[in-house]
Amino acid sequence: MTTISKNIVLKHYIPSGTPTMNDFNVREIPLKLEKSNEILIKNHWISVDPYMRTRMTDRKNYISPFKINEPLEGSALGEVIESNSKSFVKGDFVTSFFGWRDYFISNEKEVNKINPIDIPIQAYLGPLGFTGHTAYVGLFQIGQLKPGSTILVSSAAGAVGSMVCQFAKIHGCKVIASTGSDEKVDWLINSLKVDFAFNYKKIENLVLYFKEICPEGFDFYYDNVGGEFLESAIYRMKNYGNIVICGRISQMNATSPGVGLRNMAHVLVKRLTIKGFLIFDHLDNRNDFETDVIKWIKEKKLVWKETVFEGLENTPMAFAELLNGKNTGKMLVKI
Ligand SMILES: NC(=O)c1ccc[n+]([C@@H]2O[C@H](COP(=O)([O-])OP(=O)(O)OC[C@H]3O[C@@H](n4cnc5c(N)ncnc54)[C@H](OP(=O)(O)O)[C@@H]3O)[C@@H](O)[C@H]2O)c1
Numbered sequence: 001m002t003t004i005s006k007n008i009v010l011k012h013y014i015p016s017g018t019p020t021m022n023d024f025n026v027r028e029i030p031l032k033l034e035k036s037n038e039i040l041i042k043n044h045w046i047s048v049d050p051y052m053r054t055r056m057t058d059r060k061n062y063i064s065p066f067k068i069n070e071p072l073e074g075s076a077l078g079e080v081i082e083s084n085s086k087s088f089v090k091g092d093f094v095t096s097f098f099g100w101r102d103y104f105i106s107n108e109k110e111v112n113k114i115n116p117i118d119i120p121i122q123a124y125l126g127p128l129g130f131t132g133h134t135a136y137v138g139l140f141q142i143g144q145l146k147p148g149s150t151i152l153v154s155s156a157a158g159a160v161g162s163m164v165c166q167f168a169k170i171h172g173c174k175v176i177a178s179t180g181s182d183e184k185v186d187w188l189i190n191s192l193k194v195d196f197a198f199n200y201k202k203i204e205n206l207v208l209y210f211k212e213i214c215p216e217g218f219d220f221y222y223d224n225v226g227g228e229f230l231e232s233a234i235y236r237m238k239n240y241g242n243i244v245i246c247g248r249i250s251q252m253n254a255t256s257p258g259v260g261l262r263n264m265a266h267v268l269v270k271r272l273t274i275k276g277f278l279i280f281d282h283l284d285n286r287n288d289f290e291t292d293v294i295k296w297i298k299e300k301k302l303v304w305k306e307t308v309f310e311g312l313e314n315t316p317m318a319f320a321e322l323l324n325g326k327n328t329g330k331m332l333v334k335i
Pocket of ligand 1: 330
């Protein structure tokens with residue numbers, strides 16, 4: 001049987017600014033299982049993620065630019081609906097990198113079968129997916145977070161940030177959370193139980209504000225945004241503090257090159273450690289992460305939220321709204 005797959009493609013590269021629906025097309029491709037190990041999958045959930053913005057330019061990065069007029073890629077969660085493989089049966093749930101499309105054909109190696117625990121299946125793109133894994137690796141492997149630390153988290157009500165806040169609280173840390181709306185501040189305080197949260201858009205001078213809310217300074221900064229926020233955090237780090245560079249979303253739509261850090265003297269004098277990482281280097285090592293996060297979920301120590309757009313055609317809109325800060329928790333598309 002032939003299945004028609006709808007794919008979102010990029011019409012042209014977008015050097016700067018927020019992408020719009022006009023930058024994308026929907027393309028249809030007929031699919032038919034032919035080889036013995038192939039499986040046909042229907043995606044139910046698609047993840048949109050900030051790093052995809054970089055792939056929409058023709059600049060070289062750690063991951064190549066998207067190909068124009070070719071199906072875009074990204075994390076997705078789907079269900080096997082037809083299988084020529086002995087390892088997969090109809091009804092199996094899989095995660096893959098075949099996002100931005102409704103149906104696809106894959107071989108056995110390009111998808112990961114999941115054995116879901118009793119939680120909404122899309123959590124395998126959130127707390128139990130790259131998102132949770134990024135928070136876990138950044139805090140515990142890269143940053144070696146110590147119990148009792150005071151940690152600052154930016155984009156704290158986002159997908160990764162909301163996991164960082166909770167993992168750090170479980171680890172016995174004091175969490176200070178930054179986000180871009182009062183509603184998100186409420187969620188951080190009332191549901192995620194962080195120690196302090198604020199709306200960075202209302203703060204005129206972050207360095208002075210940090211001094212006011214946390215006079216002792218930060219032991220650890222989990223950086224999701226880069227730019228001026230990072231520079232301000234450096235001013236208020238304690239001696240021997242740790243900064244983990246996870247993302248730089250404040251710079252992603254920039255129309256001109258960002259200004260470099262002007263306070264490297266603080267890095268020197270305070271003997272700070274600043275370390276970046278990419279989750280793609282850690283994908284083979286999920287055991288501790290899965291064990292801990294499944295345990296925390298079962299113990300009801302973790303909460304999470306999703307902002308959901310309906311329909312494949314709305315994926316570009318979901319992506320733009322992610323960059324505009326319209327998500328609380330994980331931004332997903334349901335198809
Ligand atoms: N290193 C890795 O391997 C890795 C893996 C996954 C993600 N990341 C990075 O982690 C960060 C968070 O990713 P995510 O998937 O969890 O996204 P997210 O935080 O759920 O969503 C992005 C959020 O960024 C905030 N934002 C947008 N423009 C901003 C600006 N100019 N200044 C400050 N904040 C801004 C918005 O929230 P507000 O309302 O707070 O502004 C928005 O909701 C991103 O930088 C991403 O690139 C890195």
